[in-house]
Amino acid sequence: MNLTLKIWRQKGPQDKGKMVDYKVTEISEHMSFLEMMDVLNEQLTNKGEEPVAFDHDCREGICGMCSMYINGEAHGPDRGVTTCQLHMRMFKDGDTITIEPFRAKAFPVIKDLVVDRSSFDRIQQAGGYISVNTSGNTQDANAIPIDKHSADTAMDAATCIGCGACVASCKNSSAMLFVGAKVSQYALLPQGRVEATDRVKNMVAQMDLEGFGNCTNTGACEVECPKGISLENIARMNREFFSASIKG
Amino acid sequence: MSVLDSKIPKGPLKDKWTTYKDKINLVNPANKRNIDVIVVGTGLAGGSAAATLAELGYRVKAFCYQDSPRRAHSIAAQGGINAAKNYQGDGDSTYRLFYDTVKGGDYRSREANVYRLAEVSANIIDQCVAQGVPFARDYGGLLDNRSFGGVLVSRTFYAKGQTGQQLLLGAYSAMNRQIARGKIEMYNRHEMLDVVKVNGKARGIIARNLVTGEIERHSAHAVVIASGGYGNVYFLSTNAMGSNATAAWKIHKKGAFFANPCYTQIHPTCIPRSGDYQSKLTLMSESLRNDGRIWVPKNMEDVLAIREGKLKPTQLSEDQRDYYLERRYPAFGNLVPRDVASRAAKERCDAGYGVNATGEAVYLDFKSAIERYGLEQAKIHGIQNASKEKITALGEAVVEEKYGNLFQMYEKIVDENPYKTPMMIYPATHYTMGGVWVDYNLMTTVEGLYCIGEANFSDHGANRLGASALMQGLADGYFVLPYTIGDYLSHEIRTGKIPTDSPEFDAAEKEVTERINFFVNNKGTHSVDYFHKRLGKVMWDKCGMSRNAQGLKEAIAEIKAIREEFYKEVKVPGSANEMNPELEKAGRVADFLELGELFAKDALMREESCGGHFREESVEIDGEQKGEAKRNDKDYAFVAAWEYKGEPSDAVLHKEQLEFKDIELKQRSYK
Numbered sequence: 001m002n003l004t005l006k007i008w009r010q011k012g013p014q015d016k017g018k019m020v021d022y023k024v025t026e027i028s029e030h031m032s033f034l035e036m037m038d039v040l041n042e043q044l045t046n047k048g049e050e051p052v053a054f055d056h057d058c059r060e061g062i063c064g065m066c067s068m069y070i071n072g073e074a075h076g077p078d079r080g081v082t083t084c085q086l087h088m089r090m091f092k093d094g095d096t097i098t099i100e101p102f103r104a105k106a107f108p109v110i111k112d113l114v115v116d117r118s119s120f121d122r123i124q125q126a127g128g129y130i131s132v133n134t135s136g137n138t139q140d141a142n143a144i145p146i147d148k149h150s151a152d153t154a155m156d157a158a159t160c161i162g163c164g165a166c167v168a169s170c171k172n173s174s175a176m177l178f179v180g181a182k183v184s185q186y187a188l189l190p191q192g193r194v195e196a197t198d199r200v201k202n203m204v205a206q207m208d209l210e211g212f213g214n215c216t217n218t219g220a221c222e223v224e225c226p227k228g229i230s231l232e233n234i235a236r237m238n239r240e241f242f243s244a245s246i247k248g
Numbered sequence: 249m250s251v252l253d254s255k256i257p258k259g260p261l262k263d264k265w266t267t268y269k270d271k272i273n274l275v276n277p278a279n280k281r282n283i284d285v286i287v288v289g290t291g292l293a294g295g296s297a298a299a300t301l302a303e304l305g306y307r308v309k310a311f312c313y314q315d316s317p318r319r320a321h322s323i324a325a326q327g328g329i330n331a332a333k334n335y336q337g338d339g340d341s342t343y344r345l346f347y348d349t350v351k352g353g354d355y356r357s358r359e360a361n362v363y364r365l366a367e368v369s370a371n372i373i374d375q376c377v378a379q380g381v382p383f384a385r386d387y388g389g390l391l392d393n394r395s396f397g398g399v400l401v402s403r404t405f406y407a408k409g410q411t412g413q414q415l416l417l418g419a420y421s422a423m424n425r426q427i428a429r430g431k432i433e434m435y436n437r438h439e440m441l442d443v444v445k446v447n448g449k450a451r452g453i454i455a456r457n458l459v460t461g462e463i464e465r466h467s468a469h470a471v472v473i474a475s476g477g478y479g480n481v482y483f484l485s486t487n488a489m490g491s492n493a494t495a496a497w498k499i500h501k502k503g504a505f506f507a508n509p510c511y512t513q514i515h516p517t518c519i520p521r522s523g524d525y526q527s528k529l530t531l532m533s534e535s536l537r538n539d540g541r542i543w544v545p546k547n548m549e550d551v552l553a554i555r556e557g558k559l560k561p562t563q564l565s566e567d568q569r570d571y572y573l574e575r576r577y578p579a580f581g582n583l584v585p586r587d588v589a590s591r592a593a594k595e596r597c598d599a600g601y602g603v604n605a606t607g608e609a610v611y612l613d614f615k616s617a618i619e620r621y622g623l624e625q626a627k628i629h630g631i632q633n634a635s636k637e638k639i640t641a642l643g644e645a646v647v648e649e650k651y652g653n654l655f656q657m658y659e660k661i662v663d664e665n666p667y668k669t670p671m672m673i674y675p676a677t678h679y680t681m682g683g684v685w686v687d688y689n690l691m692t693t694v695e696g697l698y699c700i701g702e703a704n705f706s707d708h709g710a711n712r713l714g715a716s717a718l719m720q721g722l723a724d725g726y727f728v729l730p731y732t733i734g735d736y737l738s739h740e741i742r743t744g745k746i747p748t749d750s751p752e753f754d755a756a757e758k759e760v761t762e763r764i765n766f767f768v769n770n771k772g773t774h775s776v777d778y779f780h781k782r783l784g785k786v787m788w789d790k791c792g793m794s795r796n797a798q799g800l801k802e803a804i805a806e807i808k809a810i811r812e813e814f815y816k817e818v819k820v821p822g823s824a825n826e827m828n829p830e831l832e833k834a835g836r837v838a839d840f841l842e843l844g845e846l847f848a849k850d851a852l853m854r855e856e857s858c859g860g861h862f863r864e865e866s867v868e869i870d871g872e873q874k875g876e877a878k879r880n881d882k883d884y885a886f887v888a889a890w891e892y893k894g895e896p897s898d899a900v901l902h903k904e905q906l907e908f909k910d911i912e913l914k915q916r917s918y919k
Contacts, residue, residue, distance in 0.1 A: 129421035145389025
């Protein structure tokens with residue numbers, strides 16, 4: 001198929017940036033979206049133009065590196081997939097596709113479609129861990145039984161890949177789904193309860209400091225999340241935060 | 249006499265590691281604060297090492313090319329992690345894990361290292377649970393296990409089909425804690441482009457900031473390379489797009505020997521390629537072979553009809569199908585080890601029986617499993633005379649619960665429903681057992697330069713067993729390196745801060761800068777990928793699942809020719825002082841073009857078949873094993889460690905003889 005691409009080009013963080021049109025031809029429906037981008041970039045390189053910079057790595061939907069806001073949706077029109085898992089069969093011959101970076105104050109653009117998501121790292125550094133040293137002398141892994149339901153729910157929260165689609169989809173650029181998922185994983189496990197009070201307070205404080213907006217329960221994040229992280233996690237974080245605030 | 253000293257401690261196998269730990273030198277906490285360690289790579293090995301070294305009190309600088317350490321490719325591991333916990337009471341033990349690993353590696357690994365790995369495996373699970381890794385549990389609240397290919401016990405711990413992700417997030421959380429404490433300085437979007445040696449010791453690295461293009465100098469008292477494997481030498485592999493061998497290859501060029509490059513794992517169950525535009529291959533977990541049956545049509549007419557779309561695989565009756573693994577290996581059937589399963593698929597496809605347009609695909613069929621589970625469920629639920637449709641529905645539900653996420657992934661990529669029609673699979677490059685040579689301390693042949701995880705060669709011999717890569721990465725990083733590096737650093741307490749304005753740093757930076765300038769100024773005619781794809785094709789055709797002397801000689805000549813053309817004709821758009829992904833690729837492919845040639849040279853030298861390395865000249869001539877791989881322990885029971893001498897063709901071979909004192913060498917049989 002033949003397509004028209006409208007792509008955000010921005011030379012660097014200080015550059016103003018603009019949309020630029022490109023044509024690609026003979027795109028196979030079996031290609032992934034990023035393979036289509038490879039075709040475009042090969043074309044640009046051969047013409048001596050600068051290829052479009054975009055983040056990508058594992059190309060199997062688990063590393064969370066790829067982003068892209070495609071036709072107004074984070075990771076494009078399919079559900080439960082990242083951009084690298086999106087296939088061209090979702091589009092039709094002659095389509096015009098608009099491709100932008102994830103937009104949020106806390107995700108400044110570095111170049112073209114590449115954004116800086118290190119704010120996510122800093123939120124994790126504020127408390128997204130359990131304070132245990134490597135010693136080889138922690139207690140046996142089976143010493144504390146954990147009920148299957150809690151273990152499975154913690155796992156569901158832990159599958160977040162930290163891609164930032166939740167933030168990009170939210171009209172408030174809120175990171176509550178991301179933070180809620182991490183807070184939930186630890187809050188549901190006995191190992192994580194010990195530090196639960198400080199953890200939620202510190203992570204939320206850092207989230208606010210980074211400039212992410214608040215949650216107004218529209219649920220767009222849950223719809224666009226490639227890993228199906230549930231809104232329940234935001235509710236759980238709010239509960240944790242509330243009880244932590246009471247404890248002081 | 250070899251220059252290689254593996255430094256294996258004396259004494260009985262079982263006591264070596266304990267005795268070693270009791271006798272090494274330690275560094276006191278006040279001195280640790282003044283010692284710098286650089287860790288390159290933040291996957292399971294690098295991430296766990298950086299966190300642990302920082303916890304101990306060293307000042308750590310960690311580097312990764314991704315935008316966050318959490319994205320290293322360990323994250324893509326699906327199946328699980330082995331540990332000799334014997335929670336299932338099925339007879340597992342440290343010795344058995346050790347034995348399985350050595351045997352699975354076709355007797356080409358170092359006994360003492362493997363035993364240590366098995367010994368610390370149980371600690372890994374304890375540590376990860378303490379960190380909050382949500383492993384699968386049963387209804388009693390205890391940890392669940394599954395079994396994997398090539399072994400007779402259930403020792404694999406898992407977190408759905410995302411075990412690598414959960415373990416990496418555990419190591420990442422441990423790193424985050426140390427970053428917050430200021431003990432780790434994290435350099436995201438940075439790529440190491442050379443190691444700096446001062447008086448023969450590794451003293452730092454030259455790195456490029458991938459956002460600004462700036463070249464940076466970083467000094468340290470020791471350098472740890474944890475940059476993963478070199479599977480992308482094949483262009484197409486299950487590795488991430490950015491996975492590369494540059495850090496490992498640069499240290500090789502500065503004196504670290506490179507061992508067994510020809511030991512590569514071609515994983516049997518991956519989604520076949522669909523066209524020339526393909527950028528990577530996707531793995532389907534080995535666990536699928538527990539329930540899937542692998543086949544191709546018996547008759548050539550059926551193959552052709554299927555390819556033309558005139559016939560559907562589901563229309564073929566049982567006697568029109570060739571379940572070739574069950575036919576050739578009745579004892580192990582579809583559960584033979586990875587190398588054997590991969591070669592058998594290639595054999596059928598080479599004979600013309602491949603079932604897709606490219607002729608490179610076989611079927612992985614779940615029909616029998618769905619029927620079997622369906623009948624079982626009907627019985628459990630007391631459904632009398634269940635209809636065929638009901639049985640299928642019940643069976644599909646069971647298969648969905650076990651492999652649902654994999655089936656969904658397949659359907660998204662191939663656009664076919666694997667519950668209704670068999671999956672198509674074909675082998676793909678997945679893991680590299682070879683790598684930088686290290687001694688028992690995990691130190692390379694350069695003093696103060698360490699190499700851990702997939703990047704080193706040590707534990708898997710010629711073939712790695714499933715669920716052992718995660719085990720090795722975390723063992724090296726959490727429990728081995730922190731001890732061994734301490735012994736070395738105990739001699740560094742009087743050294744003081746390493747200056748970065750020395751002539752050695754000047755020279756290394758100059759070399760790096762010149763190379764970058766060469767690429768951006770080279771007004772060639774072809775993109776980096778153009779050359780990478782050509783290299784990949786030579787590697788796959790001539791250094792792939794089976795190799796022969798003729799093909800390997802051709803490969804050596806062809807790779808050299810591609811390399812020469814690459815330097816003349818490569819075109820890199822953009823400049824050096826900005827984010828420039830094409831420039832990053834150019835440097836990595838330049839290194840693959842050298843590594844690939846050494847790979848072929850190593851494969852040509854090793855005139856035996858062992859594990860992932862299959863030489864067509866070395867097969868059993870007759871008897872029950874006719875046509876199977878033939879190992880030659882008399883002449884080749886050694887590690888081939890190559891010393892860099894300029895061109896890859898000039899590399900000098902050093903042999904480390906492998907001694908097996910606790911295990912009897914046997915020919916593997918899966919008949």
